[in-house]
Amino acid sequence: MSKNFNVAIAGATGAVGIEMIKTLEERKFPVKNLTLLASKRSAGKSLRYCGQNIAVQELNQNSFDDIDIALFSAGGGRSKEFAPAAVNSGTVVIDNSSAFRMDDSVPLVVPEVNPEDVKKHHGIIANPNCTTIILLVVLKPLYDLSRITRIIVSTYQSASGAGAKAMEELRTQTSRILENKEITVNAFPHQIAFNLFSHNSTIFENGYCEEEQKMVNESRKILNDQSLQICPTTIRVPVLRAHAESVVIEQERKVSVEEAKKILSDASGVRVIDDRCNNKFPMPIDVNGQDFVAVGRIRDDISSENGLSLFICGDQLLKGAALNAVQIAELL
């Protein structure tokens, strides 16, 4: 007999939380009761799930008393504060923040890449950073063909990666600029409409930012390969939803374009969009609201012997966050 689970979403009103609710419904996750949690500001609001209105409750230390699985998406501070209490009450936490990702006792899981790591959990499983998930869903099949030794990746990250307020800021700034009105800059450090800038995370002494460092550390942990060399550049662009990444890889042996296309066409969670005749390659609008990660522009790297060049797009609210978390819950 199949079991139904009491599920909670912490951060249910956020950009990721809303997608989690939809994903649980669309994938028919066996939910007995769904508890929606957010800040005091949202307590009493109601959100739709499977045709019912569910009232949002304020997240607190007792929120998890009866919960089997909690999907956390309310920022790292809330994960650190509330996930231990949830684990103590027997809940398995799937955490979207960076709070526990590099903790050795916490598996960091992309179901298409390292599903077996789920079994190693002690109550918390971490969802990787969105750019890392999207990258590795495409690179893992190529890695399995021949070990990848080096990755050079540049990202084009949408406003939604920074949450609901950042999406609203892109919309508002765009319409105000088109109406020749003054704009305000709050959610990002710089104007996002009609502009792009280096990712809005802390810059470290070596010149790399936190987002870039996450891609390096998390990719190595997920692939269990500390010698993998990665040079990332992360950029925020005025796209509302879905991230893109330009990627160059070097492998131990030469993998041909044909071989790469074949393996990627058969890969789970990947769709090849590579129509050279019509200059049609992955675009954010192709993957908006979609579960798959699109890959195209699959070319030989003409500057190195064993190199391949690729262009990737994925909906980071779904595969980069909500969908990956629900897939982990399915593995459980």
Ligand SMILES: NC(=O)c1ccc[n+]([C@@H]2O[C@H](COP(=O)([O-])OP(=O)(O)OC[C@H]3O[C@@H](n4cnc5c(N)ncnc54)[C@H](OP(=O)(O)O)[C@@H]3O)[C@@H](O)[C@H]2O)c1
């Ligand atoms: N956006 C992405 O693409 C993405 C991808 C991967 C991972 N993540 C991670 O997922 C998390 C959420 O991101 P998001 O983009 O969904 O952000 P968001 O749109 O800003 O949503 C934040 C959520 O956290 C809740 N929250 C904030 N302060 C709280 C508090 N003190 N107590 C309880 N709940 C609180 C908010 O509730 P209120 O509505 O009541 O304020 C809201 O539900 C972050 O850790 C982020 O790093 C995001």
